[in-house]
Amino acid sequence: MAKEKQKLTDKEILNGIRDKNQINEVLKYLYSNCYAYLETCILRKYGDQDDAADIIQETFLVFIDLVINEKFREQASIKSMLYSIANNLWVSELRKRSSMNKRNEAYESEKDIVQMDMVKRLEQFENKKFVMDIFESLGSSCKDLLIKFYYLEMSMKDILLSENYANEQVLRNKKYKCLQGMIKKIENNPMLYQSLKTALKNG
């Protein structure tokens, strides 16, 4: 995308997020155009720069998840949506801290700017984060293989060229073994398993 310095329309940003070849440039654009704004929002609500850095990275991740799963309603501008996500994540973080430490009582009464809809979406995202944690707990060879296949969308042939496997069938079996390991870890975590089942049942 040769429009780094130019203003991108919301449509161009959304298309860029859905396109693996453009997402890096779109992220750079969002960082240079929205980071300072989102950071100010967090700083104004008693956060510091480290808090802002964490919340904004998660904000972009939630936003990408909404876009690629077709859950982003283009009714709102991207900037508004990012603000809503960041604000809700930050309020939720303050609540967590507040429940751990009652010093922050002022935050307990703070209402979410956005509606229950956003709260529901963030709850669903929270479940995905648990599954992401389980993914991170896999061995590096499994993580590399699954990222190459599902995120980078590399073909088995291309992966075979960069990995040390006897043939494509061995590689395929390895992929399923890794997936199976991940699923077993989820099933062996009763709280997460139940939470996922409930969340999936509720759509």
Added chain:
Amino acid sequence: MDDFTILKEIEAYLDGEMTIEQKTAFEEEIQKQPELHDLLNIMKISREAIILAGHQKTISDTHDEYMASRKSLGEEVAPLKKSRVLPLFLKGIAAGFVLIMLATSVLIYDTSQNFFDRKYLSYMIPVERSSEQNIENLTALYIAEKWPEIIDLSISNPNDSKSLFFVAMANFNMKNYDQAKDKFGQILDLSRKGQATSFVDEAEFYSVFTLIKMKDYSEALTMIEKINSEQEHSYQGYFSKWDQFKLKLLNIF
């Protein structure tokens, strides 16, 4: 079937690689076997989580790159500011005064041209895409941005703050700022009488933008002060002291 075979079947189903017959048979199996249904869902969320983990890495890399460039820019910009501004200041009060006037003029011009666009947030409707068919008429019209139709809708209950809010927003989008202000005002009146609890914060927030469009900066500032004074207000803190200062300048000049 061994475990790998089941996973392969699930993947084929999720990737749309089954024939119609295979798909029908698989869906029948899902109905019969709740465990298979659960496994399908777990597989789906696992694949989504793997993709997100990839995005997380990309975001993290972009974040580091952005922070590094911001840091290096900050180091370059700061000395320039010192070397240019300080000698000007030392040239005397007159030069300083000219500089302040110039900066104020630029700030006023920038605020009058850009304040609205920088601060305005579109109002979002709290509806999931999947439930679009079931949403009520007024909400559907709002989503479709059919402002004249919303304005023409007779409101059966004049004490319904949600309807008033949508009509106010429709007027705002149609640039009928007087009407928008009036409708927002009706919600606030209802709130004062204890007859409205919803859309009050939103009415106050969008009143600010309506008043700015009407160039009534004084009243906009009063509304901002009210919003910021209420700790539980949904938009508390959205307008900074600096925003208020800029609006005060517009009000004076």
